[in-house]
Amino acid sequence: MAEESLIRNRFKGFYYAFKGALLLLRTESSIQVQFCISILITAAGFYFGISPIEWISQTLAIGLVMGIEGVNTAVEKLSDYIQPDRDPKIGFIKDISAGAVMFAAIAASIVGLIIYVPRIF
Numbered sequence: 001m002a003e004e005s006l007i008r009n010r011f012k013g014f015y016y017a018f019k020g021a022l023l024l025l026r027t028e029s030s031i032q033v034q035f036c037i038s039i040l041i042t043a044a045g046f047y048f049g050i051s052p053i054e055w056i057s058q059t060l061a062i063g064l065v066m067g068i069e070g071v072n073t074a075v076e077k078l079s080d081y082i083q084p085d086r087d088p089k090i091g092f093i094k095d096i097s098a099g100a101v102m103f104a105a106i107a108a109s110i111v112g113l114i115i116y117v118p119r120i121f
């Protein structure tokens with residue numbers, strides 16, 4: 001019985017996570033832009049015939065950027081909900097959350113440059 005409800009809870013958790021991913025894709029322009037870039041980069045991967053290790057690096061980079069961008073979006077929404085007015089503490093929280101996205105984006109850009117610059121130039 002307990003095991004059954006554990007499995008049901010896992011399925012529910014997966015359902016909510018899937019719903020959240022769709023919400024991000026449907027409502028957030030930053031995620032939509034990153035999703036389009038991910039599709040283009042994936043197409044580039046097929047076009048240039050990148051190696052398995054390059055596919056792994058590229059897939060991890062895409063997941064890292066989109067995942068952290070999703071968390072950053074959640075931080076922004078939560079911040080606006082708990083403090084709709086201007087507040088330096090909220091400004092700091094939003095800035096460091098955006099900074100986390102930048103770390104991931106820089107790392108992903110480096111991965112992209114390492115994979116594609118030698119193939120293009």
Ligand SMILES: Nc1ncnc2c1ncn2[C@@H]1O[C@H](COP(=O)(O)OP(=O)(O)OP(=O)(O)O)[C@@H](O)[C@H]1O
Binds near residue numbers: 083090
């Ligand atoms: N409530 C706030 N108090 C202080 N600074 C804020 C606040 N909201 C946003 N900021 C500052 O603005 C930056 C961008 O925040 P955010 O991406 O939420 O956009 P916004 O300024 O709220 O406008 P919009 O939501 O229309 O894009 C933050 O990183 C922070 O520096």
